[in-house]
Amino acid sequence: MTIQERITQLKTKRHAVILVHNYARGDVQDIGDVVGDSLGLSRQAARTPAEVIVFCGVHFMAETAKIISPEKLVIVPDPNAGCPLANMVTVRELRAMKAKHPDAVVVTYVNSSAAVKAESDVCCTSANAVNVVKSIPEDREVLFVPDRNLGYYVSKQLGREMILWDGYCPTHQRIVPEQVTRMKQAHPEALLVCHPECPWETLALADHVGSTTGILDFCAASDATAFIIGTELGILHRLRKENPGKTFLEVSPLADCPNMKLSTLEKVLWSLEDLVHEVTVPADVIERARGAIDRMLEIS
Ligand code: CIZ
Numbered sequence: 475m476t477i478q479e480r481i482t483q484l485k486t487k488r489h490a491v492i493l494v495h496n497y498a499r500g501d502v503q504d505i506g507d508v509v510g511d512s513l514g515l516s517r518q519a520a521r522t523p524a525e526v527i528v529f530c531g532v533h534f535m536a537e538t539a540k541i542i543s544p545e546k547l548v549i550v551p552d553p554n555a556g557c558p559l560a561n562m563v564t565v566r567e568l569r570a571m572k573a574k575h576p577d578a579v580v581v582t583y584v585n586s587s588a589a590v591k592a593e594s595d596v597c598c599t600s601a602n603a604v605n606v607v608k609s610i611p612e613d614r615e616v617l618f619v620p621d622r623n624l625g626y627y628v629s630k631q632l633g634r635e636m637i638l639w640d641g642y643c644p645t646h647q648r649i650v651p652e653q654v655t656r657m658k659q660a661h662p663e664a665l666l667v668c669h670p671e672c673p674w675e676t677l678a679l680a681d682h683v684g685s686t687t688g689i690l691d692f693c694a695a696s697d698a699t700a701f702i703i704g705t706e707l708g709i710l711h712r713l714r715k716e717n718p719g720k721t722f723l724e725v726s727p728l729a730d731c732p733n734m735k736l737s738t739l740e741k742v743l744w745s746l747e748d749l750v751h752e753v754t755v756p757a758d759v760i761e762r763a764r765g766a767i768d769r770m771l772e773i774s
Contacts, residue, residue, distance in 0.1 A: 477739050478505055484746040491524035492742065493539065495531035496686040497734040500711035502530050502742065509712060511686045512584055513599050513767075516542045528745055529753070530737040532557040536753040537588040541763050544755075551741035553751040555733045557585060559671075562641030563620040565589045571617060575637060578615040581606055582766065585643070586620055588755045592762035594619065595769065600670050601685035602774035603628045607636070609773045623647075627670040627677055646671035648728040649704050654679050657702045657725055664723060667692060668704030676704060693717060706731045 475483075482505070485492060493515040494506030503509050508518050512535040519527050520543045527548045529536035532555045540548045568590055572580065582594035583603065591597055598606040607628050610616055616634070618625035620641030629636045649672045658666060658679065667689050668680040677683050682692050686709055693701050693713055700721040703710060707730050713722045745751065755763070 477743055481505055481739065481743050481746065484743065485528075488526050488746055488749065489524055490526035490528055490746060491519060491522050492528045493519055493530065494737075495535060495708075495734065496690070496712060497706040497708035497731060498530045498737055499708065499735055501739055502737055503708075503711055505739065505742065506530065511599065511601070512538055514687060515539065519543055519546070526746075526749065528742060530742065531555070532560075532733050533753070534560045534585060534587055537755055538584060538767070540753050540755045541588055541591070541760050541767060544757075544760050547749065548753045549745050549749060550751050550753055551738070551745045552736040555736040557643075557733060559585045559621060559641055559643040560587050560590075563590055563639055565593055568593050568619065571637075571639075575615060575617055578617040578637060579610050580617045580619060581610070582619045583621050583624055588759050588763045590619065591766050592759045594763075594766045596773070597766045597770040599685060599770075600624055601688055602770065603670070604631050606770055606773050607634065608632055621671055623673055623677075624670045626674050627683065630674070642673075643671045643731075645706050645729055645731040647673060649673070649676050649725055651675040651679060653726045653728075654702070654704065657723065661700060661702060661723060663698075664700035664702045664721070665696065665698045666702045666704060666725075668725075669706075672704055680704060689713075690716070693720065693722070705729065706734060708734055 491507045494503050494509045516539040527539050527546050536548050536550045580594045584599050616636040618636045619639040622638045625638040665681040667682045702723045704725045710722050
């Protein structure tokens with residue numbers, strides 16, 4: 475039996491669903507029941523009758539699945555798959571900032587811990603961040619947490635000043651304008667498509683800026699046949715698979731997130747065999763974090 479067949483067999487036995495993020499390894503994406511962005515995956519998981527969710531992504535994504543489906547067992551193939559961006563804000567630091575800006579509305583990107591979400595007024599994703607901030611009355615101050623690049627992009631889109639937390643995704647931060655310019659010069663026919671976690675100087679060179687789902691939709695609908703992809707490299711697998719007639723170029727070999735690559739086929743199998751590693755979130759944190767996620771869903 476192949477490892478893929480063993481995973482399929484165990485998945486049925488365990489009443490499990492395998493959720494895989496767009497940035498995961500290609501072979502792991504291929505065994506996923508659903509491949510997508512973190513919130514889309516969590517919402518789909520809530521609708522399935524599965525009792526176990528195997529989340530192949532990073533820790534905050536699995537926590538989001540737990541917040542949305544608290545009655546299900548959520549497990550991750552590798553408990554070390556964290557997110558440096560999410561780790562750039564702690565509850566203590568956020569409370570201190572809130573004390574300095576008591577009237578500010580706290581808008582928190584999904585790339586954050588459940589505990590930080592629980593301290594927030596509303597969540598956002600890279601797909602709906604502009605609309606979430608737009609829905610906040612102009613006279614209210616906005617504290618945007620934790621991604622300064624996404625926050626700056628939103629503030630430019632809306633022409634609105636915001637207090638930006640000084641966090642960033644190290645993988646997207648490595649997608650620098652000098653490299654992007656070199657790629658554009660080498661491939662003048664290709665459109666540059668970037669994720670808003672990239673630095674602003676890079677986004678200013680892009681033909682299109684979007685979330686992972688936005689990038690997938692844009693490339694599928696575009697008449698162009700070549701694209702330079704300015705986000706984490708894992709998404710190239712899905713882009714190439716779903717658009718066989720088009721060319722997708724890596725923006726830089728450095729755009730590789732080591733955490734996203736920790737979920738391997740072997741670890742997916744082991745996690746199903748032993749039903750490890752469980753992701754837990756305290757009930758009161760679930761309740762408060764759920765409030766911030768629900769407010770986002772009402773807006774978008
Ligand atoms: O929310 C997600 O899944 C992330 C990390 C990015 C995106 O644009 O989908």
